[in-house]
Amino acid sequence: MDLSLWLPLIGIPIVVLGFALRFNPLMVVTLAGLATGLAVGMDGFSLLETFGEKFMNSRQLASALLILPVIALLERYGLKQAAQSWVAQIRGATTGRILMLYFVVREVSAALGLLSLGGQAQTVRPLLAPMAEAAASNQYGDLPGPIRDRIAAHAAACDNVALFFGEDIFIAFGAVLLMTAFLKENGIHGVEPLMIGLWAIPTALCALIIHLFRLSRLDARIARDMHAWRLAQSSLAASAKAEAVA
Structure with missing residues (x-):
C-alpha cells in the first residue's frame, strides 16, 4: 500500500482527536491544515500564502463576531x-x-x-x-x-x-x-x-x-x-x- 496516497488525509484524524480531547477548535483546525500542507509537499512560504489567501477570501465571516x-x-x-x-x-x-x-x-x-x-x-x-x-x-x-x-x-x-x-x-x-x-x-x-x-x-x-x-x-x-x-x-x-x- 502506497502511504503517500493517505498522507493528505492526515488532517482528518487530527481534527477528530483534537475535538474529542476538547482542544481549542481554532488551534486544532490550524494544526490540521499545516499538517496536511506539509504532507502534500508544500513549503512554509506556500502554507502561509495559502492561509492568508483563504483568510482574505472569507474575512467577512469575522463580521459575525461583531x-x-x-x-x-x-x-x-x-x-x-x-x-x-x-x-x-x-x-x-x-x-x-x-x-x-x-x-x-x-x-x-x-x-x-x-x-x-x-x-x-x-x-x-x-x-x-x-x-x-x-x-x-x-x-x-x-x-x-x-x-x-x-x-x-x-x-x-x-x-x-x-x-x-x-x-x-x-x-x-x-x-x-x-x-x-x-x-x-x-x-x-x-x-x-x-x-x-x-x-x-x-x-x-x-x-x-x-x-x-x-x-x-x-x-x-x-x-x-x-x-x-x-x-x-x-x-x-x-x-x-x-x-x-x-
Whole structure:
C-alpha cells in the first residue's frame, strides 16, 4: 500500500482527536491544515500564502463576531424583557404558534437568500426564546427549569432546521455552487444551480410539514409537564406538612 496516497488525509484524524480531547477548535483546525500542507509537499512560504489567501477570501465571516457585543448591550438594557412584555399583550399567543410562525418566516427568507435575517446569537437567544417562554408563562405562571430548557431547545432547533433546508433552495448559496462545481469536475454535466435549487424544494417542504407537526404538539407537551410538575410540588408540600405535624 502506497502511504503517500493517505498522507493528505492526515488532517482528518487530527481534527477528530483534537475535538474529542476538547482542544481549542481554532488551534486544532490550524494544526490540521499545516499538517496536511506539509504532507502534500508544500513549503512554509506556500502554507502561509495559502492561509492568508483563504483568510482574505472569507474575512467577512469575522463580521459575525461583531454581533455578539451589540446583542449583549441590547440584552443589558432590556431587550429580553421588552420582547416578553410584547408577547404578553398578544391574545392567543402560545409557544407552539410563535415558533411555528418563526419557522415559516425563517425557511422562506433563507430560500430567498436572506440567511442573516435570523440566527442563534442575534435572534433566537435575545428574542425568539424569551418570547416563546413568555407565552408559556402567561398561561401557567412561573416555569420550572426543565420546561424553560425545552422551550429554548425548540427555539434553537427552529432556526437550525429552517435554515438548513431553506438555504439549499437559494441558487447562489455556497453549498449549491460547490455541488455544481464538484459534479462538473467529475464529468457530470448538465446539473445547474437552478436544478439543484428546484430539487431542494420537496425536501424543504417535508422539513416544514414535519417540524410544524412537532411544534403543534409542543403546547400539549408543556401543559402535561406543567400538570405533572404541579402535582409533584403539591405532593412535596403535603409530605412536608405531614412531617411538620408529626
